[in-house]
Amino acid sequence: MGSGERTPVERVALVGFMASGKTTVGRTLARLLEWSFRDFDDAIEDREGASISEIFRDRGEEHFRDVEAAVGRRLLQRREVVLATGGGWGADPARLEGLPPGTLSVWLQVSPEEAVRRIRSDGGSRPLLETEDPVGRAREILAGRKAAYRRASLWLDSEAATPDELARRILETVRERNDPRSVPDAEPV
Ligand code: S3P
Secondary structure, three states, X not given: OOHHHOOOXXXXXXXXXXXXXXXXXXHHHHHHHOOEEEEHHHHHHHHHOOOHHHHHHHHOHHHHHHHHHHHHHHHOOOOOEEEEOXXXXXXXXXXXXXXXXXXXXXXXXXXXXXXXXXXXHHOOOOHHHOOOOHHHXXXXXXXXXXXXXXXXXXXXXXXXXXXXXXXXXXXXXXXXXXOOOOOOOOOOO
């Protein structure tokens, strides 16, 4: 258990693969907590004045990753915030290991097949999946990222519950962690 586990939760970082529901769940959770919400991709687009697809196409993935890292460092200083990270942000194991105290990390799980299905039906574009075989590519990417995502404190299957239910489940965890009566590892008296 990391040091961030014992301090009250003042921020939630949602991690997971593309289309795992980070933005939808994050918005609902922020509303329930009466905290603010920020999506990494939106912050990147605001900073660059360009869409994610344009950034990948015109400035390259390496540039995108640099901006993503800078945006992540800045947003993780906020308090009372729910953050929807980009799928690639949490793919570096150091990211979840190095979260500031008071951060609850949540991995929203989704299968590659469902992720591609959701992306197709939303009409959203994901540069990394613009290939002839998006499901195959998604499988490869996810396989390489799972070990990093696993470092999150809470894992939730996004296919087994609605975004509302997922948000409420995270809310319960935040409330439990912030309840002064629940002291982790306390000796029973
Ligand atoms: C990416 C995920 C996307 C976006 C970019 C790269 C990734 O965000 O940052 O297309 O590497 O998994 P979402 O996870 O919000 O789809």
